Amino acid sequence: MLVGVSRGVSHRPPGQIELFHRDMPYVDAAWETKVSLFDRPNDRLLRSIPNPGENQSADVTLRMHCPWDFSASSSTETWVFAATEWGIITSTVLQAIGVRSIAQTPVNSEVKIITPSAWSKAGLIRSGVEGDRIAVVPLGVDPHIYYPVSGDRRQLLRESFGWSNYFIFLNIGGQTDRKGIRPLLKAFAAVVDKYPDARLVLKGSELLYPSRDEIAEACRVVLNDAERARVLPRLIYTGSQLSFAQIAEIYQAADVYVSAYLAEGFNLPVLEAVACGLPVICTEGGPTDDFTRSDFALRIESKLTAVVIEGETLFMLAPEWEHLTDLMQRAIEQPGIAARARVADPGFVADNFSWGRSVDRLLEVMGGDKRSEEKSIFEPIIL
Structure with missing residues (x-):
């Protein structure tokens, strides 16, 4: 515009x-x-x-x-x-x-x-x-759209999505390599080996990116046969175009937001998740460092890496998938992480990162x- x-x-x-x-x-x-x-x-x-x-x-x-x-x-x-x-x-x-x-x-x-x-x-x-x-x-973010809901409302949302009996990890984005789908799938494969009731919800955008194809290719490349057998039944995907209010309900119903990104300019979904009271797990060293804090965010150890693609040197963050696995398991095992985030998140966003x-x-x-x-x-x- x-x-x-x-x-x-x-x-x-x-x-x-x-x-x-x-x-x-x-x-x-x-x-x-x-x-x-x-x-x-x-x-x-x-x-x-x-x-x-x-x-x-x-x-x-x-x-x-x-x-x-x-x-x-x-x-x-x-x-x-x-x-x-x-x-x-x-x-x-x-x-x-x-x-x-x-x-x-x-x-x-x-x-x-x-x-x-x-x-x-x-x-x-x-x-x-x-x-x-x-x-x-x-x-x-607009705090009138993105905010934590009451326990009863959250439970109704989870029931409507079919999530009542699961621990929900959420990621929203194009599901391309640079947004971290490969380390996320690899870590999730290890998590569900120990916690089979965990689910990974992926929201793509088929109008802009072939997200479903990207997920399928990532599964083929980074997971072995046993890992795919564990992961695929536990993946929940939608590529539909949704309104901001509908997206907010997905955040409000989830347990943890995860973004193991390699390259981002800002990464707005992480901020939206924080506004909804979710603990976030995100790559350390990138733009999310600007707007995440230790009382509601777990940062994935990463290495700044220069890569040459078609003769051009690009810079990316390589998140350690083993550390990501540890953080995802910690989020399941320590419910106090979510409790702290629910208290710390909304006020921080309203004071510093509203529109x-x-x-x-x-x-x-x-x-x-x-x-x-x-x-x-x-x-x-x-x-």
Whole structure:
């Protein structure tokens, strides 16, 4: 999408915002949404944001679409949302932009970048973007959608899903290699050897990724015959497109959220799970370090690894599946982990990572608020 923001104009009260929005086509022109992600009031509210006029002027233009467009706008400031997963801007992304290097764009002279994590900022800097051209603005959640439910409500949800008698590990995402499906399956195979009542719920998105095929291939590659015999009857999968409220119910009914990712720009499902009061098990050293804490998160030991793929050096985190196995078993054996998370999670998210907080930070950055010049808690690690 392309967003124009008009602010601080003389005939408006100081700080008042006027917002215009124009949708940009998705990179795959054939894709279209089948389900409204929002409830009706929010859906109507979003649809009511006006399109910019033919000669509409704005103080700030924010672009959020692929491929990234770093050309200058008619606004005083131009910002582009950009995230790196693999520790660099990949050649595929550069080809889509139409350049061989990010230095061939106006990003270091005219346009600035908003990125969601310190890990992503480090990747942009490694690729040639000047650090002072980048602002970290984390993503957020809506605490009115993602929140812990009462014990009775949770039990009803579990019954409706057929989960009443099981310990549920949950993962939501594209189920591609970089999102950690292989170490997750390997660890789960070891867990169910000891705890056969455990189940692994995987929510993919068949509209965007061939998740079912990715899971099948991962099972074939990383599991032996005995492991597949244990794992396959205990996998629960859906690739349906669901609304935010439906996704929240899946979090609310699960026991633990697990993300053994290799490369992510932010990993929003981990934050959503935290908001719903779930303990999370996630890879150490990546973007989730920005928004997880020891009182509700167990971090998987990982090794930063440089890999060469088709002549290009990428950076990924290699989570130790043996340590992941230990953490998953600990989550089953120590119910106090879930109890602590249920208390610690929601307040932490509401205070620090709601969408309201994200918007406040965004406006500080784009509006030149002095608070945005203070040292951020999100600092990149340059590798």
